[in-house]
Amino acid sequence: MxxxxxxxxxxxxxxxxxxxxxxxxxxxxxxxxxxxxxxxxxxxxxxxxxxxxxxxxxxxxxxxxxxxxxxxxxxxxxxxxxxxxxxxxxxxxxxxxxxxxxxxxxxxxxxxxxxxxxxxxxxxxxxxxxxxxxxxxxxxxxxxxxxxxxxxxxxxxxxxxxxxxxxxxxxxxxxxxxxxxxxxxxxxxxxxxxxxxxxxxxxxxxxxxxxxxxxxxxxxxxxxxxxxxxxxxxxxxxxxxILKDMMPQNRLPADIEVTSPILLDRITAEIELQIDENTVILLENKYQSFAGDTAGGQITGEIKTRLETFRGKSSMAYPVGPIVEPLPGTLAPSKNIQSDAAEIVSVAKKISAGCEDIWCVAKKANRFVADSIKLGTETVSAKTALLISNGAPLSHARLCCAILRASGVPARVVGGLLLDQGFWIRHHWVEAWTGEKPGWIPIDPSTGEDMNFSPAHIQLWLDEGALKPSKDNSVRVESFELKN
Incomplete structure (x- = not known):
């Protein structure tokens, strides 16, 4: 865009x-x-x-x-x-x-x-x-x-x-x-x-x-x-x-009613979504599976997402020293994730002080952003979000990602849909690389979720994806379970 x-x-x-x-x-x-x-x-x-x-x-x-x-x-x-x-x-x-x-x-x-x-x-x-x-x-x-x-x-x-x-x-x-x-x-x-x-x-x-x-x-x-x-x-x-092409689509009506999404244990849903042509589709991870088709920028099929609980087991020791990026670009600064900015490097040093494993750094970075940055509507860069203490969920994700990279922890922005007040809304969060065995672990610097990451998140894309406006876009929940 x-x-x-x-x-x-x-x-x-x-x-x-x-x-x-x-x-x-x-x-x-x-x-x-x-x-x-x-x-x-x-x-x-x-x-x-x-x-x-x-x-x-x-x-x-x-x-x-x-x-x-x-x-x-x-x-x-x-x-x-x-x-x-x-x-x-x-x-x-x-x-x-x-x-x-x-x-x-x-x-x-x-x-x-x-x-x-x-x-x-x-x-x-x-x-x-x-x-x-x-x-x-x-x-x-x-x-x-x-x-x-x-x-x-x-x-x-x-x-x-x-x-x-x-x-x-x-x-x-x-x-x-x-x-x-x-x-x-x-x-x-x-x-x-x-x-x-x-x-x-x-x-x-x-x-x-x-x-x-x-x-x-x-x-x-x-x-x-x-x-x-x-x-x-x-x-x-x-x-x-004007109905199909011009109406913005940042949310979809949800056919599931729960008191709070954090009470969910798992969700199974049929999805039919048109994805923006510049979006990199990413549907599979530790807590989510997908069976269907993604041809032509359309995602059609069944998606299952469950509660991801992680307490840091087998997380890589910290400081990590020289580390090979698990994926290209997950340690380097970028235009909107300025992990080399002096302000962000300073925050990263304070957050990572005393941590003995990567998971400690990831949790502290996540909670710093959730507690310090007001949730607003402005989609700005990581550095700007830190300076103004305000930003949309994508801005929260960029800042958290930048702090982790500045700490030497590989991190990437991902996104998709989040169940919120009767709607599936466009949302972004972060995955932190915690080592070969745990792999990529999700954290949400907008909601503050880390050790318990709710299945109210449906991951669809890598980085800054978006839905393509279409009246046919839908998420139909087939079943769901609450935590015991």
Whole structure:
């Protein structure tokens, strides 16, 4: 995914918001082509102009889509009323499908309160300080958001986002990436996260105009174009299935009810899962077996997973001295697992002090991350997770893996699905190499599991895998047993 290729240069802090006596900008009109993968399926265009007492912005997003094989055309029109500092006090969204209005909602903001109205319903929401109106499938709010950023600096932003279409305020985090040159002009990359949904964009240093915006989970990308022919794009027949291809799939409904997953002893399930083409499938381990087929990026068959209990028997002595990697790359640092970073090396020395076997180091690293790093939605590198004490499960796994490698212990990130509150959610954890006889032992630095690793984990991939969105993805539990 593109988000994984962004070079984070993130430091804990607050992005400097430009301060103005008043906003002094020329009127704007910019056009963009909208892609799904490499398919051109629509466009996005907006105008921003001064009006009496402030500013006005209007945008139009068009997408050629289909649902269950039926082609259609969707238009999303927005109207923003802004004060002289580009702060919105009214937002209006209309969604039209085949020229028929399907949705119409308005947001009125007064002070720290938002009134969202759609049809006969009204919702009143209290807004935290530094709340921005942003959508995860529409780029218009991001156009205004970029105007508030100091794109010349390297720092991080933690704020809140009001997402009108779902009527919720979600946590917003933003990390600045590297500087680049696009058509001879300097641009800055950004990686944002709204409630677990990743957004990427690039903005010019000179005027903070967005040149590129992407919602990777939905596969949507927009790119600036100096010329746009709306009629030509609307006449094209290329479309994308919004149900099958564009809906993010980070969780699946579970057909099993238990008070707590840690009470489980074993699970047998039939799985049918579409796996992202960049994913390395890994289904077999000490506590899990699979019988079925993995051809064509689809996993179909029966999976059995059981409670893994390990107390360190036959674990290799520590310090280990020179050791041959059981698998290539399981001791070396990488872009997101910076085991050679001074901060991580320092933590590794403290954690491993006094340990006489590898299992001791693995447990202490696992519990350090589980206790010290707050579980959030930001997918960041190991080093950044340590600096900000926050991160998604993948970030927890990266940091734990980095600490182990810095201690001389081979480790790797793995992942799949975790049973959590009625859903199978996308999840990542760590396997530590404890010696020839025990082999790879799982630990979960998000849940803190190590000596007793629950069968609520279904391992599917090595490193940073993902499910490919599909309405056919399913996990059907055939049987399960609880611990005695």
């Amino acid at each position: 593109i988000a994984r290729r962004i070079i984070y240069i993130a430091l804990a802090g607050i992005i400097a918001v430009s301060t103005f006596a008043q906003i002094d900008l020329p009127p704007e009109k910019f056009d963009y082509v909208l892609f799904w993968g490499d398919k051109r399926i629509g466009y996005f265009t907006y105008t921003l102009k001064p009006v009496s007492g402030g500013w006005e912005m209007r945008s139009e997003t068009f997408m050629a889509v289909s649902a269950d094989g039926k082609p259609g055309k969707i238009f999303m029109l927005t109207h923003w009323e802004l004060n002289q500092f580009l702060k919105p006090y009214k937002y209006e969204l209309s969604v039209l499908s085949d020229e028929k209005q399907k949705r119409h909602l308005t947001v009125d903001i007064s002070g720290q309160t938002a009134h969202i109205r759609e049809g006969d319903s009204e919702r009143i929401i209290d807004l935290p300080e530094n709340t921005y109106i942003l959508e995860t499938m529409l780029p218009d709010g991001w156009v205004l958001f970029s105007r508030k950023l100091d794109v010349s600096r390297d720092s991080a932003l933690y704020a809140a986002a009001l997402v009108p279409q779902i009527g919720k305020v979600l946590p917003l985090s933003l990390f600045q990436g590297n500087l680049e040159k696009t058509a001879g002009e300097k641009t800055r990359k950004f990686a944002a996260n709204i409630g677990g949904i990743e957004i990427e964009f690039s903005a010019k240093i000179i005027n903070r105009m967005i040149t590129y915006w992407s919602a990777p989970a939905q596969g949507i990308t927009i790119r600036y174009t100096p010329q746009l022919d709306k009629e030509e794009i609307q006449a094209e027949t290329v479309s994308v299935d």
